[in-house]
Amino acid sequence: MDKQLIAEAAEKVEIVDIYLYSSAVNRHDEIHQDNIPEGMVQQDKLAVTVDLLEPVEPEEENADSLLRARIDYGVRFVLLPESGSESSVHVLAELTACFAATYRYRDGLSEAAISEFMRYNAVHNTWPFWREHALRMSAEARLPRPTIPLMKPVD
Template sequence: MNALERAKAALQFDDIYQSSASAALGEAFDSKVSVLDEASCQLQFKHVVKQSNVLNYRNSGDTVNVFRVFIDVGVRLLINKDSEVGEDPILQIEATYCVDYRITQASLQTDQEALDAFALENASYHLWPFWREFVMSQCSRMNVPKIPLPLRFIGSPSSETPTQD
C-alpha cells in the first residue's frame, strides 16, 4: 500500500473551519460606478498547504488523535493596463483553513510520508467546496461580479512539504 493509501485508510474527516479571512476592494475601485470588462481583467490564485500537525487531546476521558492541515487560499482580480497587468488588485479575498481528520490507526501518527502525502494531495479536495462558497458569498457582499471557481479542485497546491509541528 502506498503512502497516500495508508493515510486514506487511517483518517476520517472531522471538521473544517477558517482560522483567518480577509477581503478588500482596491482604493481606486468603486463597485457602484466602475465597470469591469472581463477582457481587461486577470485573476490570480493562491493555494498553499502551509503546515500540518498531529494533535492529541482528552475528550470525556478518551484520547483523541487528530491530524490538522492548514491551507492558505486566495484570489485576486487585477486590471490589465496597456497590455501589462497592474500590481494593485481591485479585489482580493484570502483565507486560511484548518482541516481536521480523526486518526483511526495509531501507527499513522509516526508515518510522516503518509501524512505529508495526504496533506498535499487530499486535504484540498475537502476544503474546495467551502472555499468556493466563501469566494462567491464575499463577492456578493462586496457588490462585485461573482468569481466562479471550478466545481471541484483541479491540480496540486503549490507548496513545499508541509511543516510538521
Template sequence: MDKVAIREAIDNLELLNIKIQNSQLEVSDSIEGVTPNNMSQQSMLHIEGQILESVIEVSDSHKSVDMLQVKITFGVRYILENRSNSPQEEEKDAGSTIDKEEMAKIEATYLLEYAIKNDIKSEAIQEFCEFNAVHNCWSFWREHVFSTCQKAQIPIFSIPFFKSNK
C-alpha cells in the first residue's frame, strides 16, 4: 500500500454517494439443520474504477465536474463438504472423494461516486480504489450481509474488519 499515493487521492477526492446497484441471495433447501461448523466460508471481492465527466446542478447554473466511479462487488458463500468413502476404505482417507455443495450465497455490487477536485495520478487512483473505496463501503456490505442472513434465517456469515491484502 502506497500511503503517499493514497494521501494524494484523499486530498483531491470528495465522496458524493454510495449506492447498491444489485444484490443476490441464493439459499439451498438442504441448509435446514446444517450448522456453520459443518460448512466452510469463502469470500470474494472485485473492484473496478473509472473516471467520468459529469454535470452537476449548482443553484441556477450547471458545473462540469470530473467524477471517479468505483464499482465494488462483494460476495460470501457457505460450502458444505461431504466426504464419501467406500465401506472397505473407511479407515483409509485415500479412497475418499469430496463433494462440495453451495449452501448459501450473498453477493452485492455497490457504486461509489467521488468528485475529483484536482488532477490525480492514475497510480494514486488505483491505490485509493483498492483500499479507501473498499473501506468506505465495507460497513454497508457488513450490514447488508447481517440483515440478509437474519431475514433469510440462515447462519450469519462472519464479515471481519476490513484489512488490506497488501
C-alpha cells in the first residue's frame, strides 16, 4: 500500500455513489444455520475491477471524469477433502455480492494513484455494505452466520 499515492488521489477524488451491483445466494446441499456439518469451513473472496467512465462534461477542458470500482465479495461454506486438495472441495452454500462505488475526479491524476486508491479506498468504502449484506442475507436464507472481520488493508 503506497500511502503517498493514496493521499495524492484522495485530494482529487470524491465519492458519488455506492450501490449493490449484483448478489446471489446459492445452496448446493441442505445446510441450515441449525444443521452445520462437521468439518465445514468458510472461504472468502475479494476482487476489485475498475472502469474508467466518460467525462462528466466531455466538451470542457479539465472536465471531471468518473471512475467506477466494482468489488466482488463472496463467502462460501465448504467441506475440504481429507487429502487437503482444495481443487476438490465440496461446496455446501455460497453468498456473493458485487458493490459498485462511483467516484468523480479531475484529470491529471496518475494511473498509479488511481490504481492504489481503488485497491485500498474502494474496498474500504464498500466493506461495511458487504458486512451488512452478508450477515442479513445469511440470516434470511437460514445459512450459518459467516465471519466477516474488520476490513484490513490489501497489501
